[in-house]
Amino acid sequence: MATSADRFVHRSNPIDRMGRTVVYTGELLRHPVYTRFLHWMVGIFFFLALLSGFGIYLPWIFRFFTPLFGGGATTRFLHPWFGLAFVFFFALQAINWLQVMRWTPDDSRWMKHIKQYVTRSDSVESPETGFFNAGQKMQFWEIVGGCVAYVITGVIMWLPEIFGRILVAISYVVHDISALVMLFGIFFHVYLSTFGEPGTIQAMTRGTVSEGWAWTHHPSWYKAVTGRDPAEALEEAKRRNTPPPLPPRTL
Amino acid sequence: MSDRGTLRIQQISAHPGPVAGEGVQRQDKVCKLIDTTTCIGCKACEVACVEWNDMPFQTTYFDNTYQTMPDTDWNYWNLIKFNEDQHDNGSFAWLMRKHQCMHCEDPGCLRACPADGAIVQYSNGIVDFQQEHCIGCQFCVSGCPFNIPKFNPNTKKVYKCTLCSDRVGAGLEPACIKACPTGCLHFGTKDDMKFLAENRASQLREVSGFQNAGVYDPDTIGGTHVIYVLHDATKPERYGNLPAKPRIPLSFTVWKDIFKPIGLFGAMLGFVGVVMHYVFEGPRREQPAPPVVRIDPPPPPAGKEN
Numbered sequence: 001m002a003t004s005a006d007r008f009v010h011r012s013n014p015i016d017r018m019g020r021t022v023v024y025t026g027e028l029l030r031h032p033v034y035t036r037f038l039h040w041m042v043g044i045f046f047f048l049a050l051l052s053g054f055g056i057y058l059p060w061i062f063r064f065f066t067p068l069f070g071g072g073a074t075t076r077f078l079h080p081w082f083g084l085a086f087v088f089f090f091a092l093q094a095i096n097w098l099q100v101m102r103w104t105p106d107d108s109r110w111m112k113h114i115k116q117y118v119t120r121s122d123s124v125e126s127p128e129t130g131f132f133n134a135g136q137k138m139q140f141w142e143i144v145g146g147c148v149a150y151v152i153t154g155v156i157m158w159l160p161e162i163f164g165r166i167l168v169a170i171s172y173v174v175h176d177i178s179a180l181v182m183l184f185g186i187f188f189h190v191y192l193s194t195f196g197e198p199g200t201i202q203a204m205t206r207g208t209v210s211e212g213w214a215w216t217h218h219p220s221w222y223k224a225v226t227g228r229d230p231a232e233a234l235e236e237a238k239r240r241n242t243p244p245p246l247p248p249r250t251l
Numbered sequence: 252m253s254d255r256g257t258l259r260i261q262q263i264s265a266h267p268g269p270v271a272g273e274g275v276q277r278q279d280k281v282c283k284l285i286d287t288t289t290c291i292g293c294k295a296c297e298v299a300c301v302e303w304n305d306m307p308f309q310t311t312y313f314d315n316t317y318q319t320m321p322d323t324d325w326n327y328w329n330l331i332k333f334n335e336d337q338h339d340n341g342s343f344a345w346l347m348r349k350h351q352c353m354h355c356e357d358p359g360c361l362r363a364c365p366a367d368g369a370i371v372q373y374s375n376g377i378v379d380f381q382q383e384h385c386i387g388c389q390f391c392v393s394g395c396p397f398n399i400p401k402f403n404p405n406t407k408k409v410y411k412c413t414l415c416s417d418r419v420g421a422g423l424e425p426a427c428i429k430a431c432p433t434g435c436l437h438f439g440t441k442d443d444m445k446f447l448a449e450n451r452a453s454q455l456r457e458v459s460g461f462q463n464a465g466v467y468d469p470d471t472i473g474g475t476h477v478i479y480v481l482h483d484a485t486k487p488e489r490y491g492n493l494p495a496k497p498r499i500p501l502s503f504t505v506w507k508d509i510f511k512p513i514g515l516f517g518a519m520l521g522f523v524g525v526v527m528h529y530v531f532e533g534p535r536r537e538q539p540a541p542p543v544v545r546i547d548p549p550p551p552p553a554g555k556e557n
Contacts, residue, residue, distance in 0.1 A: 056386075057515075059367055060265060060268075060367070061515075063267070072384070073387055073407060073408075075386065077387070118528070120532050120533065160393055161402070165393035165394075165395070166393075168389075168390075169393050169394075169500035169501075170500075172390070172393075176511065180515065181518075183521070184521040185521070191525035191528070192525075195534060196528070197534060198536055210537060212538060213537040216536075216537040217537070237538075237539050241539050249547070
């Protein structure tokens with residue numbers, strides 16, 4: 001996807017020029033400072049809202065979370081503000097990513113081969129995978145929808161004397177379902193960025209990824225950024241990396 | 252708000268595990284009977300309630316009715332609702348109803364409450380709020396079919412009528428009962444009050460000509476510990492929005508008790524899924540993968556077979 005690559009290479013957006021990202025030899029810039037800052041603010045407030053919400057969701061299981069926030073009444077007082085901060089920072093991130101998260105025919109094709117992705121039957125991603133793959137885009141749009149549901153139902157529950165008891169009773173279920181879906185998704189997000197695909201988390205900490213990571217997980221993005229063919233680059237690296245044959249081992 | 256020595260607890264909101272001491276001592280179910288046909292709207296019960304519960308004075312406003320204020324408030328638990336009712340033949344009647352917590356047998360507020368111990372039901376049927384455990388979420392407001400719990404924005408807690416659990420625990424009648432000058436308020440066991448109410452209703456039907464007179468004790472919430480004798484029990488809505496079939500929203504029964512734990516289990520399957528994926532499929536490393544060096548086990552030493 002040429003547009004997304006241009007944006008990050010030339011850094012035409014003044015907001016992306018904030019801060020400093022050190023790109024070592026053999027690495028590519030993945031996320032500028034502004035994106036990383038938003039990501040971690042969203043993450044902090046997501047988990048604060050999640051843990052404070054747990055204490056209200058199922059108090060007979062999660063009663064040990066409420067003392068962390070200063071008791072039940074304080075937990076209840078803080079939870080809406082944590083949620084608002086989460087939605088605020090995610091809204092900025094959504095504006096930041098609106099272009100690269102647009103669904104394309106390539107993504108529909110990626111979804112047809114999701115079984116190969118899950119079973120790891122190919123060693124690299126399919127060549128049309130751009131800056132974000134279709135799974136990442138799905139999670140992004142799920143969170144956008146979830147945030148809309150959170151804000152609408154959350155405000156209704158926050159001001160019950162305005163909206164009435166039946167709306168509150170409905171909102172309460174919608175709010176819970178939205179939280180459960182997001183909780184289900186967050187396991188995949190954390191797993192794939194750490195254990196599931198090693199080398200990924202540095203994209204959100206230092207802001208860079210290795211070239212090998214780029215042609216493995218996002219070949220189309222690699223091609224757009226470097227102008228080189230990812231498959232050829234991989235073959236070349238393989239030839240370079242092949243160790244000399246070992247001498248026969250004797251014990 | 253209560254003397255725990257004399258009032259046994261039967262239900263606790265959002266409480267894990269059984270209720271300690273539940274059922275060890277049998278207690279009579281109490282009940283307040285309000286005969287709307289003999290209420291004269293004197294508001295003595297309102298004053299008695301404010302006096303006994305030591306409520307701060309509250310300003311109110313005149314909205315062209317005899318009613319003290321439009322609705323009950325966090326510091327005004329007992330309100331006579333004045334309803335001007337026009338009959339089919341054009342004649343007019345006052346329908347006056349003392350409005351307060353109904354102390355349901357199956358309390359919607361208690362079911363909705365997510366705070367452990369903030370709402371309790373005593374084994375004599377009284378539903379009481381324990382403000383020191385209240386978290387101020389106001390879910391009880393949406394759980395209540397009668398719009399009774401009221402939020403105090405200063406203390407961030409919810410308050411309502413206690414059926415004078417402090418007096419009842421000490422063997423006294425509620426303050427409103429003591430103040431009533433016409434004898435339209437009665438207090439006793441649920442059985443006795445039910446008997447008295449049915450007697451009065453049949454008297455109204457047979458002697459006074461109120462064909463539809465009856466007792467309001469809705470069984471959709473398991474009955475209430477405050478019951479009414481109404482001139483026309485077929486249309487309780489005319490008495491200031493008294494619901495004919497009060498119900499607790501399904502989200503506080505079906506969703507809260509059944510689907511909440513199931514939903515959480517479903518979401519946690521995501522965690523199980525990623526762990527299983529790591530174990531059975533393994534991570535995708537960036538390519539080319541590091542070279543694999545195969546180490547064969549050493550061959551068995553020769554000549555040592557037996």
